[in-house]
Amino acid sequence: MNKQVTKESVRQLISKKDAIEADIKELQDVLHSQKNVGLDGSLVDSEGFPRNDIDVYAVRNARNRIICLQNDHKDLMNEIERAIHELHAVERQRSGEGQQGNESGSREPRRSATVCGSPFARIELVTPGSPAKDAGLQVGDLILEFGSMNSSNFSSLQNVADVVQHSLSVS
Secondary structure, eight states, rough: OOOHHHHHHHHHHHOOOHHHHHHHHHHHHHHHHHHTTTSSOOOTTTTTBOSSSSOHHHHHHHHHHHHHHHHHHHHHHHHHHHHHHHHHHHHHHHHHHTTTTTSOOOOOOOHHHHHHOOOOOOOOOOOSSHHHHHHTOTTTOEESSETTEEETOOOOOHHHHHHHHHHHHHO
């Protein structure tokens, strides 16, 4: 059952992903409202009895749903990645049919559209062994986009921390 991937089918997958992320956020809010018990806080008191200051059933239910949704999210992200790769492969094939090779026989890389927006941050320090260093960031690099954040919706570094925290809780 190998159906043709279209931009619309990818958009639908992304819509499903967004819905799952919204559901996870709602369930995390439930855990937060229950004395911030989270995914691994204790549900029993020091004597081994169920805590009477939280709704244990709601916490267990929310935890279960979050774990199930995180699994669904992971599968959906893999499906989105596969679909995007397939979509781009088809587009490369289409654009390659009319493109001539250069003198060395290789094709020129296609230039992507210019990134819109202005930088909202500048890298001042890159610690050796850090994820930033591993990703190739260097002192002086300008940040145009970070996750869903860009210069139009950036107000403080707390925004960056929020994006990172959300990404950790979703994966």
